[in-house]
Structure formats: C-alpha cells, structure tokens
Amino acid sequence: MxxxxxxxxxxxxxxxxxxxxxxxxxxxxxxxxxxxxxxxxxxxxxxxxxxxxxxxxxxxxxxxxxxxxxxxxxxxxxxxxxxxxxxFLPLGSLEKPNVEIDTSARVAAVRDAALAAHALHERGIAHRDIKPANILLAEDGGRLADLGLSQLLSPGMVTTGLGQIGLEFTDPAIMLGAQASRASDIWSLGASLHFAISGKGVYGELRGTEPLLLVRSILGSQPTLADDLPPAARELIEACLSTDVGARPRTAAEVAERASALGI
The missing domain is CATH 3.30.200.20 (Phosphorylase Kinase; domain 1)
Structure with missing residues (x-):
C-alpha cells in the first residue's frame, strides 16, 4: 500500500x-x-x-x-x-466503537473529551470539530482527537465543507459565519453527550449528503432532544445547545463536571 x-x-x-x-x-x-x-x-x-x-x-x-x-x-x-x-487507539470511537460499551462508558468518554477541550481552550485554541467520531475510546475513558484544522488550511470553505465534518454536531452559528470558540465547542459537546446517551443526533435522521442543502435544513429547524433523557442530562444538554451563548456552561470543564455528576 x-x-x-x-x-x-x-x-x-x-x-x-x-x-x-x-x-x-x-x-x-x-x-x-x-x-x-x-x-x-x-x-x-x-x-x-x-x-x-x-x-x-x-x-x-x-x-x-x-x-x-x-x-x-x-x-x-x-x-x-x-x-x-x-x-492509534484500537477500541474505536464513540460513533463506531470496536467493542461493546454501555451508556456509562459513553458518558465517560464525552466527559474526558470535555476535559481535553478545556485544556485546549485554556491555550486559546478551539477544537472546531468535536463529534462522536473524534471522541476515541480508551480503557480508562475517552480521548479527544483530530483537531479541526480545515478552517486554517482552507479559509472560506467552512460551509461548503461541513458535510464532511458532522453537521449535527456543529454549532449553527458556525454555519452562519461565526468564528469557532469555546462556546461553539461546548455546543458540540452537548450534542455529543446527547448521542452518547440516546444514540441519536439532535436533529433526528438527516437525509442526503449535499452540504448546502443539509445546512439549510438544520438552520430551518431546532434541536429536538430524546424523550427518555434523564432530567439532569436533559438540563445539561439544553444548556450546552442554548442559542444564548451566555446561558451555556462557561467552560468545558464545567460540562465535564456536570457529566460526571449524572450518575449514568
């Protein structure tokens, strides 16, 4: 090869x-x-x-x-x-695990991804591409991988490339031209936590692959959370996905702390 x-x-x-x-x-x-x-x-x-x-x-x-x-x-x-x-982490990702994992292990992986994101944020870096495919599984929890460099390597291609980087885990503000930030990564952590607990995206089943059509579809709808989420998990995810950035958790470390306290 x-x-x-x-x-x-x-x-x-x-x-x-x-x-x-x-x-x-x-x-x-x-x-x-x-x-x-x-x-x-x-x-x-x-x-x-x-x-x-x-x-x-x-x-x-x-x-x-x-x-x-x-x-x-x-x-x-x-x-x-x-x-x-x-x-290389052979256990796979939260999106496609190579081993059987329970909900507790899935939540632990997102918790660890949040801790990793916080470390990046403290150095002034937004990850830009937090999603289940980039939350890798380890024996002791999870690892955050694959720093989203597309905005640096291909400036101006943020929207047209979104079909490849997990639309349903991207803060809609990014699709409208906002800069990636601590707050946008927290949105992505909330959407990833929803997937970890429910196995579903926050926009249901997205159909089609044409990026601009998917963007229009998402921007024209609102996230819908699974009915059977535990109350504390629902509260945390709703806060992460809030359109009011000020209502979101202030740091990814806070997301990790609240995820740890869910007891799932």
Missing part, C-alpha cells in the same frame, strides 16, 4: 474533515513505543502560511495540559499535501 514521507500505510481508517486517516507503521525516528500510528492526510495543496498556522496549533495541541488528548507525534508536508501523525 502507498504511504507518505517515511510512513508506510497499513490500511485506510476512513475519511473525515478534509482528509483521510490511515493506520501506518511508526517510523523509528518518532521514538514512540507503539508499532502503529494514525496518519491524517489533508486533501489538497497547503500554502506556506496555512502550514505554519496548522503546525502551530498542533504544537499547542501536543503540549496542552491534558492526558485526555490523543497524542500528536509529527506533522509535515509531502508532495504539497499536509499530514500529521497521532496515537
């Missing part, structure tokens, strides 16, 4: 957020104990400025004060394509 730079791909792991993830053999130069890593290859050419912005954020990601973030090992360009390498 093909590779990039000195990474030898083993198999593709799926597409997400302007790129494709590959399971790859870990080059010895990385000095990591794992034999395999995940390499994300971003589609399309990357300018020098975009490359510098993306690598700067990845450096902040890699040194943020949280063990709930997936480890990032390397980043570079090869043949004009931007790529980065990160930790």
């Amino acid at each position: 093909q590779g990039i730079a000195d990474y030898e791909f083993v198999r593709p792991l799926g597409e997400s957020n302007y790129g494709t993830n590959y399971l790859s053999k870990a080059p010895s130069r990385l000095g990591v104990p794992a034999a395999e890593v995940v390499v994300k290859v971003i589609a399309g050419p990357t300018s020098d400025d975009a490359f510098r912005r993306a690598t700067r954020e990845l450096k902040h990601f890699s040194v943020a004060d949280s063990d709930r973030l997936v480890a990032v090992y390397d980043a570079g360009r090869h043949g004009g394509a931007f790529y980065y390498a990160m930790e």
Whole structure:
C-alpha cells in the first residue's frame, strides 16, 4: 500500500474533515513505543502560511495540559499535501466503537473529551470539530482527537465543507459565519453527550449528503432532544445547545463536571 514521507500505510481508517486517516507503521525516528500510528492526510495543496498556522496549533495541541488528548507525534508536508501523525487507539470511537460499551462508558468518554477541550481552550485554541467520531475510546475513558484544522488550511470553505465534518454536531452559528470558540465547542459537546446517551443526533435522521442543502435544513429547524433523557442530562444538554451563548456552561470543564455528576 502507498504511504507518505517515511510512513508506510497499513490500511485506510476512513475519511473525515478534509482528509483521510490511515493506520501506518511508526517510523523509528518518532521514538514512540507503539508499532502503529494514525496518519491524517489533508486533501489538497497547503500554502506556506496555512502550514505554519496548522503546525502551530498542533504544537499547542501536543503540549496542552491534558492526558485526555490523543497524542500528536509529527506533522509535515509531502508532495504539497499536509499530514500529521497521532496515537492509534484500537477500541474505536464513540460513533463506531470496536467493542461493546454501555451508556456509562459513553458518558465517560464525552466527559474526558470535555476535559481535553478545556485544556485546549485554556491555550486559546478551539477544537472546531468535536463529534462522536473524534471522541476515541480508551480503557480508562475517552480521548479527544483530530483537531479541526480545515478552517486554517482552507479559509472560506467552512460551509461548503461541513458535510464532511458532522453537521449535527456543529454549532449553527458556525454555519452562519461565526468564528469557532469555546462556546461553539461546548455546543458540540452537548450534542455529543446527547448521542452518547440516546444514540441519536439532535436533529433526528438527516437525509442526503449535499452540504448546502443539509445546512439549510438544520438552520430551518431546532434541536429536538430524546424523550427518555434523564432530567439532569436533559438540563445539561439544553444548556450546552442554548442559542444564548451566555446561558451555556462557561467552560468545558464545567460540562465535564456536570457529566460526571449524572450518575449514568
């Protein structure tokens, strides 16, 4: 199978957020104990400025004060394509687990993603792409992966690319042109928590794949929560999804604390 730079791909792991993830053999130069890593290859050419912005954020990601973030090992360009390498977690994601997990473990994974998001926010970084596919499962909870770099690498493509980055987990304000922020990530955590508990998105079953049509559909509707949510979970999710940013939890750490207290 093909590779990039000195990474030898083993198999593709799926597409997400302007790129494709590959399971790859870990080059010895990385000095990591794992034999395999995940390499994300971003589609399309990357300018020098975009490359510098993306690598700067990845450096902040890699040194943020949280063990709930997936480890990032390397980043570079090869043949004009931007790529980065990160930790491989074989248990899968909240969206597609490779093991049986109960609701308690799902909520714990979102809790840990919230702790990871808080660490990024404290360094001035919005994740931009929090969703169940980017909340990876670990033996002791969850890890937040795949920093959403699309807005840095492809400025102006926020709306047209949304079909690839999980519309139902994106704050509608982003679709209207707002900048990603702590508050927008908290919206995404609320939608992800709803999925963790109910197995459903907050907009029901979305049909079709054409991004602009999906955006119009979502902007023309309101989130609808599952009827059987526990009261405390409903209260937390509703707060995260509030159109009044001031009514949302002030920090992702608060989301994590309240998720821990749900007792699910």
